Amino acid sequence: MKISIIIPTYNEEEYLPDLLTSIQRQGFDDKEVIIADAHSVDSTIEIAESFGCKIVQGGLPATGRNNGAEVAEGELLLFLDADSVLTNNYISSAIEEFEFYNLGIAITQIVPLEKGFINQISHEFANYMTKQISHIKPHGAGCYGILTYKSLHEKVGGFDENIDFGEDTDYIERIGKISRFKVLDNPRLLISTRRLEEEGLRDISMKYARSTAKQLVGRKATLEELDYSFEHGSKRKQNRIFYSLCGEGLGHAIRSAVVIEYLIKEGYDLIVFASDRAYQYLSNKFENVYEI
Known part of the structure; x- marks a missing residue:
């Protein structure tokens, strides 16, 4: 059974090589990797090309995942974060458990990539809560490693x-209504703790708790309500600006360079x-800089 692995990206040159290397080492041949890139300005695209990935237009995570699924050739879809x-043996173990329980959609429990007592305890607690909530309704705050059939996706x-936040949980709930859902026992997915480090355990826990509480009663949380961004750290960008100098002389270009340098430093x-x-x-x- 062929599996299509779909990964939304934006400026993921630091993390993407490790993920793609781990996919290559799976020992599972009937697979393809699709990168849905949201106009990365680092070497993300070049890295993806060097690993032989299929590349499609991305955007916010929901858009990237849908665009990837549209071109996917696999019967199974696996959605991963970059x-x-x-x-080891993640794909084969996940498919084995998926088929054994006759599932339509599943998610994976998580293990932190970065070691440490707080990281370990917080991720085990997240696993515990995810499994407990799954007994109430199909749910997956964080939604790491979403596995489903392309036919159900369609x-x-x-x-x-x-939906700008919680689109993954909404997706799981809708497929879970027409098929079986499970939090897989094995395998587990290694994930970065970068958001935990950027925002702190208390703040990130409160955001996910508020989001989960709203979703359990049928409401949707928004990015604005939760002060949440899909971008990270120093690579977090503000709005994109298109700056045009048509027919202007060198003096104006020199003055514009000062403005451009300032905007770049501000993260635009x-x-x-x-x-x-x-x-x-x-x-x-x-x-x-493009010539016109």
Whole structure:
């Protein structure tokens, strides 16, 4: 049975190589890897190409997952985050348990990549709570390693792209209504603790607790309510800006360079369009400068 592994990405050059290497080492040949990239400005695309991945247009996670599923050739779909790593024999173990229980959708329990007492305890508690809540309704806060059939994905219309937070739990609930759901006992998925380190255990726990409580009573939490971002650390970007210098002289280009440098330092994702001498000057100083 062929499996399509779908990974949404945005500036994941630090983590993606470890995940793709762990996929290569699975000893499971009937697979493909699809990267749904949201305009990364680092080497994410080059890394994906070097591993022979199929690459499609991404966006927010729901959009990326849907775009990946659309081109998937596998009967099974496995949705992963880019900062995770597969344990040995992950794919074969997951499929074996999936088929044994005649499941339609499943998620994986997690183990922290970074060691430490707090990391270990917090992730074991997350596993425990996920399994307990699953007895009430299909649910998966965090939703690491979502495994389902492409036919079921298509039947429910994929991920709801109108939901900006909890779209994975909504997806699990909808497929869980028409098939069997389970939190897999084996294998487990290694995941990065970067969000835990960025936001702290208390804050991230409160966000997921609030989100879970709302979802259990049929309500949806939003990114704005939870102050949540899908981007991380120093690579977190604000809005993308398109900066154009059409027919402007060198003096204006030099003055614009000061503004552009400031915006980049402030974390904006900048695309610059320039012509003539302005293009020659700015393209030697900055990336993402295009001639018009």
